[in-house]
Amino acid sequence: MILKQRTKSNELKILRALDTRLKLLETEKNYYLNLEKGFKGEVEFDLLIEKSIPNETNIAINDFVYEINNTVFQVDSLLVSNNTIYLFEVKNFDGDYYIEKDRWYTSSDTEIKNPLQQLQRTETLLRRLLKELGFGGIVKPYLIFINPEFHLYNAPRNSQIIFPTQLNRFMYELSNKLMKTNSSDRKLSEKLLVLHLTESPYSRVPKYTYDQLTKGVYCRNCYTFISTPLVCSSCGEVEDHTTAIIRHTHEFNLLFPDDKITTKVIWEWCGQFMAKKTIHSVLSKSFKVNGYGKSRFFTIDRP
Ligand SMILES: [Zn+2]
Structure with missing residues (x-):
């Protein structure tokens, strides 16, 4: 067991x-x-x-x-x-x-x-x-x-x-x-x-800032950056927009846990090529919605 x-x-x-x-x-x-x-x-x-x-x-x-x-x-x-x-x-x-x-x-x-x-x-x-x-x-x-x-x-x-x-x-x-x-x-x-401690206090992650990082969607299989339609030119992996957006939202949240998740933020993070409407719809369905209108943001429930 x-x-x-x-x-x-x-x-x-x-x-x-x-x-x-x-x-x-x-x-x-x-x-x-x-x-x-x-x-x-x-x-x-x-x-x-x-x-x-x-x-x-x-x-x-x-x-x-x-x-x-x-x-x-x-x-x-x-x-x-x-x-x-x-x-x-x-x-x-x-x-x-x-x-x-x-x-x-x-x-x-x-x-x-x-x-x-x-x-x-x-x-x-x-x-x-x-x-x-x-x-x-x-x-x-x-x-x-x-x-x-x-x-x-x-x-x-x-x-x-x-x-x-x-x-x-x-x-x-x-x-x-x-x-x-x-x-x-x-x-x-x-x-x-x-x-059990959930995270080792001795992890060795280098310092990084948002500006340093390349924005975009990358292949879940071989990590090559891809654009729409989400087909990897390197390994042929196909992914739909929903799972790609969810995956990269989790990634963003892991790298920047203190930053608010908004449609604009994830649109930018994913390289600005997907329709904001699509991103908004995926975020609304997949995560907890907080606030209204321009101040709307999303939160990920922790298990
Ligand atoms: Zn690939």
Whole structure:
């Protein structure tokens, strides 16, 4: 049973929008691409769990941010089952890596953060949090390499590391081990869910202003800017005006949460080529209408 689905963080959504509407610096762009890649790997892992492990044997909590003693930490994926917590740190590395004296490097000799140490840090903080919640069970941490193109030279013989070639076997063995969840699993999961912070306070979004950003409608599939009719010249994706307007209104609201949403604002944001009448009609049907006449604006209900 999935208690918390993975969703794109606002950080990732904002960076994706900025990458389309702005020229990010190289470091910002790399950071964004890494987040995107990490997210993709985590989604793949979620699917694998769903596919391989019977629903009734675990409670899955995906993508959690916690704080304990002013330290924030993130859990990629967690399964609660029979007073045991399976903690997964998921890495979507591809290409060749190597280890030398406990340090991890890419094939171009760039040192990266040691993922095992990252896992240990998360484990330590999670244990501390669980202790506060009165959990007396077992925590089993694993480092998962999801990408079949990943290879690690000088890999240590460590049962906590699951390589792509071991992943299916690992899932099979895990699914055989797990039994039906019990009421204390459910209680613990509920407690964990309550403590989740919705956004990590350490997100790294660059500063931006409205004027810096390119206005227009872009393809939902490949992010190429398009004009009416809404057919992407790059990938052929077709979208109707209503969904495009709604999508870009959400985007505008995410980037500029303090700005009022009006017909004129969204018309400008979408590149000024759609009829204001169309935009007005879509906004009126899709969002909450406030005020009258010229001072009319729209608000998006938060879930
Ligand atoms: Zn496209």
